[in-house]
Amino acid sequence: MKKFYITTAIPYVNARPHIGFALEAVQADVLARYRRELGEEVFFLTGTDENSLKNVQAAEKEGIGPQMFCDRNAKIFYDLKKALNLSFDEFIRTTEKRHFLGAQKLWSACRQEDIYKKKYKGLYCVGCETFYEEKELIQGKCPEHQTAPEVIEEENYFFKLSRYQEKLFKLIESDEYKIIPSTRKNEVLSFIKMGLKDFSISRSKERAHGWGVPVPGDESQIMYVWFDALANYLTALDYNKEGKLYKNYWPADVHVIGKGVIRFHAVYWPAMLLSAGLPLPKELFVHGYITSGGEKMSKSLGNVINPFQLVEKYGADAVRYFLLKYVHPFEDSDFTIEKFEEVYNADLANGLGNLVSRTANLIEKNFDDKIDIGNDREFNLEEVDKSIEDYQFNVAFQIINHSISLLDAYIDEEKPWELIKKDKDQAKRVLSRLTDRILIIAKKLKPFLPQTAEKILKQFTARKIKKGESLFPRI
RNA sequence: CGCGGGGUAGAGCAGUUGGCAGCUCGGCAGGCCCAUAACCUGCAGGUCGUGGGUUCGAGUCCCACCCCCGCAACCA
Numbered sequence A: 001m002k003k004f005y006i007t008t009a010i011p012y013v014n015a016r017p018h019i020g021f022a023l024e025a026v027q028a029d030v031l032a033r034y035r036r037e038l039g040e041e042v043f044f045l046t047g048t049d050e051n052s053l054k055n056v057q058a059a060e061k062e063g064i065g066p067q068m069f070c071d072r073n074a075k076i077f078y079d080l081k082k083a084l085n086l087s088f089d090e091f092i093r094t095t096e097k098r099h100f101l102g103a104q105k106l107w108s109a110c111r112q113e114d115i116y117k118k119k120y121k122g123l124y125c126v127g128c129e130t131f132y133e134e135k136e137l138i139q140g141k142c143p144e145h146q147t148a149p150e151v152i153e154e155e156n157y158f159f160k161l162s163r164y165q166e167k168l169f170k171l172i173e174s175d176e177y178k179i180i181p182s183t184r185k186n187e188v189l190s191f192i193k194m195g196l197k198d199f200s201i202s203r204s205k206e207r208a209h210g211w212g213v214p215v216p217g218d219e220s221q222i223m224y225v226w227f228d229a230l231a232n233y234l235t236a237l238d239y240n241k242e243g244k245l246y247k248n249y250w251p252a253d254v255h256v257i258g259k260g261v262i263r264f265h266a267v268y269w270p271a272m273l274l275s276a277g278l279p280l281p282k283e284l285f286v287h288g289y290i291t292s293g294g295e296k297m298s299k300s301l302g303n304v305i306n307p308f309q310l311v312e313k314y315g316a317d318a319v320r321y322f323l324l325k326y327v328h329p330f331e332d333s334d335f336t337i338e339k340f341e342e343v344y345n346a347d348l349a350n351g352l353g354n355l356v357s358r359t360a361n362l363i364e365k366n367f368d369d370k371i372d373i374g375n376d377r378e379f380n381l382e383e384v385d386k387s388i389e390d391y392q393f394n395v396a397f398q399i400i401n402h403s404i405s406l407l408d409a410y411i412d413e414e415k416p417w418e419l420i421k422k423d424k425d426q427a428k429r430v431l432s433r434l435t436d437r438i439l440i441i442a443k444k445l446k447p448f449l450p451q452t453a454e455k456i457l458k459q460f461t462a463r464k465i466k467k468g469e470s471l472f473p474r475i
Numbered sequence B: 001c002g003c004g005g006g007g008u009a010g011a012g013c014a015g016u017u018g019g020c021a022g023c024u025c026g027g028c029a030g031g032c033c034c035a036u037a038a039c040c041u042g043c044a045g046g047u048c049g050u051g052g053g054u055u056c057g058a059g060u061c062c063c064a065c066c067c068c069c070g071c072a073a074c075c076a
Helices: A019-037 A053-062 A066-078 A080-084 A097-109 A161-173 A182-193 A225-230 A244-249 A259-276 A307-314 A316-325 A337-366 A382-389 A393-414 A416-422 A424-445 A450-461
Strands: A003-008 A041-048 A090-093 A115-125 A130-132 A150-159 A178-180 A202-204 A218-223 A254-258 A283-287 A290-292 A333-335
Touching: A003 A019, A003 A244, A019 A041, A019 A080, A019 A254, A019 A283, A019 A290, A019 A307, A019 A316, A019 A382, A041 A066, A041 A244, A053 A066, A066 A080, A066 A090, A080 A307, A080 A316, A097 A225, A097 A259, A150 A218, A150 A259, A161 A182, A161 A259, A178 A182, A182 A259, A218 A225, A225 A259, A254 A259, A259 A283, A307 A316, A307 A337, A316 A337, A316 A393, A316 A450, A333 A337, A337 A393, A337 A416, A337 A424, A337 A450, A382 A393, A393 A416, A393 A424, A416 A424, A424 A450
Parallel strands: A003 A041, A003 A254, A041 A090, A178 A283, A254 A283, A290 A333
Antiparallel strands: A115 A130, A115 A150, A150 A202, A202 A218
């Protein structure tokens, strides 16, 4: 059986999940559900990145321990599963033991010559607990704390990224490691062409507050968060034991990520894998960002969109619908509640919901016996599959919505409410055809709007078709 | 000379390989009355940021410029 391993990036837990991560999770979910429908053996992974110093700092502010802080916040991310009806098979947290062991194993598996010690000197702000580049400073001072950073020197491990420059270029250019869309691929290629520098992959235990994955064989050092975070794609498969999951699913078929973390996934990650002698993932799908009212979402602007609130008010499928149809799969898109409600009414209530409603009502009122489902060969929505495979979720819905509109026109043309009085057989044929096509639409909707698809399938395959409640009540 | 994205109807957006400019909302005029005041048909509205170029043909490819917005090596 063909396997399909798909992942999302793992978000930091120091902030609540926002609509942007919901987008990523839903996109990945559609791909996972689609593959399952095809009969493939799917493993869909998500999780949380918890070894960041930011978490330690955030925990301190709240006066609780970092582990407790992570436990509490990771749960909120896990709860997206229920809220958005996600179908992930596994949820990895990077504070788990299997992750520590796996990350250390990956470190040790890297070519010895690729990891070396070097003194690092930099401008360090004690308040932020982070290094700054000279040009990031404002008049020589930390932009956050308005204090002059200290020059500190520390010995860290470095990864010989420079060694992989040409190899990476070829792998990406040839699509052996395929980056989608092509604009992102070009971006990465031009970045690689500018020259890759070795990068630091550890920090002192002291500076990390002892939080994170210890470097194997050197207790004084903690792994750089990205080194361990990227390893999650392996460690969640029990890479440390090279267990069944690992053997079955690695390499990943698709990593779904946001544009902000592209370099780590397109450059660092494959280089680390090459160094460790492991197979590379096949595809990297990079989505855009969601702006809120034309601006970047930020706490200070107070325009962060909370997916839980949306789901509570409008339902999981309505949120999924917006993310898939009105967020461009590859580019930044804007979210406003006004637009959300507009498309909810136009497409879900007036479109899909109303079509289902009027059809079911005509059948319920006029036919007690079962409606035969015809064999409609002219009506197939095969282009929808192609769109999913190309990550064009918006196009998939263009096709589906168009078909809904055609069915509405078909009803108006045939006027089944009149036919029932004149020619009941013909009325039945019309409604049978409608039922048939609605069922085909519902099947195509399964990966996108799983709850709605299920409701429609149940409704129209029941012995007695009933109108029932509205799928999407108008707002 | 750092990298990238955008500028398409009143508003918001889509336009994959160059081939009669589309969608949603809004406006106008009809139709229908099965349906969630929903549905269907038609009309009005665009010099596709500006100026050049390639081509039988450019929103789409090339060059220059103007305006907006991200990123710049721990952002989904």
